[in-house]
Amino acid sequence: MKVSWLSGRVLGNDLCGTTQTSIAEELCKLGHTVNLYSPGQIETSQFRHIQIPRGSIKGLHSSTVVRSLRSKIKDINSSDHVLIDWRLHAITPLITVPWTLIDRGPPADRNFLSWFQWIQWKRAWKKTTYGTAVSQAHAEFINLKTKTHLANIAIIQAGVDTEMFRKGTKSGGLKLSYQGRVDKHRGVMALPKILEILNEKGVDASLHIHGDGNALIALQKLDIPNLHVTSTVSSSTLAEKLSNYDVGFLPMPESNVWKLASPLKRSEYLASGMIICGIDHTGHRIQDSGDWIQLFSQQRFIVDCSEWLAGLDRESLQKLQDSSRHYAVENLLWSSSAKVLVQSISS
Numbered sequence: 476m477k478v479s480w481l482s483g484r485v486l487g488n489d490l491c492g493t494t495q496t497s498i499a500e501e502l503c504k505l506g507h508t509v510n511l512y513s514p515g516q517i518e519t520s521q522f523r524h525i526q527i528p529r530g531s532i533k534g535l536h537s538s539t540v541v542r543s544l545r546s547k548i549k550d551i552n553s554s555d556h557v558l559i560d561w562r563l564h565a566i567t568p569l570i571t572v573p574w575t576l577i578d579r580g581p582p583a584d585r586n587f588l589s590w591f592q593w594i595q596w597k598r599a600w601k602k603t604t605y606g607t608a609v610s611q612a613h614a615e616f617i618n619l620k621t622k623t624h625l626a627n628i629a630i631i632q633a634g635v636d637t638e639m640f641r642k643g644t645k646s647g648g649l650k651l652s653y654q655g656r657v658d659k660h661r662g663v664m665a666l667p668k669i670l671e672i673l674n675e676k677g678v679d680a681s682l683h684i685h686g687d688g689n690a691l692i693a694l695q696k697l698d699i700p701n702l703h704v705t706s707t708v709s710s711s712t713l714a715e716k717l718s719n720y721d722v723g724f725l726p727m728p729e730s731n732v733w734k735l736a737s738p739l740k741r742s743e744y745l746a747s748g749m750i751i752c753g754i755d756h757t758g759h760r761i762q763d764s765g766d767w768i769q770l771f772s773q774q775r776f777i778v779d780c781s782e783w784l785a786g787l788d789r790e791s792l793q794k795l796q797d798s799s800r801h802y803a804v805e806n807l808l809w810s811s812s813a814k815v816l817v818q819s820i821s822s
Contacts, residue, residue, distance in 0.1 A: 477556075479556075479558070480513075481544060482512065483563055484513055486524065487516050501813030509523070510525060510554070527540050527543045540563060551570070562592075576603040576605070578599075578617065607819065610632060629818075633737040633742050633807075634808055635743050635808070639710065640717060642746075645719060645748065645792075647679070650683065652682070653666055653682075653686070659693075661690075661728075663690050663726055665726055665777050667682065667694070668777050676781070678785050682703065684703070687706050691706060723749045727754065729756040733759075734756045735758060736758035745803040745807065746807065747800075751767065752768075754770060755773075765802065
């Protein structure tokens, strides 16, 4: 089967593009041919990447990508099936072969563009019959807002490359971490407070934050012992760092955006043999999970999380970390996500 994937993600410098590249590679391993059209560039892959310009004006990236895709529509329509990110739905009237809408989450921005993005999101789903979601909660939200039949929405959860993200040597003091966007509305400013409480309790702990966002400068200015903050690092560097960390944070609050999510970082934490501490809502929960994930109410997150972490010792931590790694290997491979997508397309 020849598949064309139309994406607005910037490959090469956008960690969120991991989903597209990973699933595309797994589709190729299953014997399919994949052409991925998107901005950015990627040097090594099993699929063919066609670079698409997206312009420099924020808010117009998607429309610029769509204009560029129109010039390639003949090649796109030579495919057996087309996957279309919801932000690029304006191209759908030109698609003459079967297509599926790819939704890795509704709009997450909190600015003046958000209102327009939500309109585009609804329009995208109103135009399609078949699509994908990242979780059951996400699929139910789509059904509620757009009346798309649940049977026509395939659940493609975030996976992880368990060869890249591996459990390394974990020793010494407790190493806490958060990676991803460091925007204030993602709850990241609560994390240094947890470190301070642990320091006050006499716990040997450090906090390592990696990412870009509107909270980066504020975090870097904090004068807290053992707080280390960097901007975004490459996937390979991130995997190396996580392999030595102990605990991964999921501080995103209980809002529609995060309740519907399947965070990529959650899978990467687990594959790296880390345990997880986060806020309790559907976007963070894992069905039949073990004690390697602890979720607390948003109101008591800082206090309860600090108390739980302070009670850990290296021996019990090691057992939990072995279990988290085992879960990732058994349940979170990208190959599983690719197979679900192929089954959806075939049916």
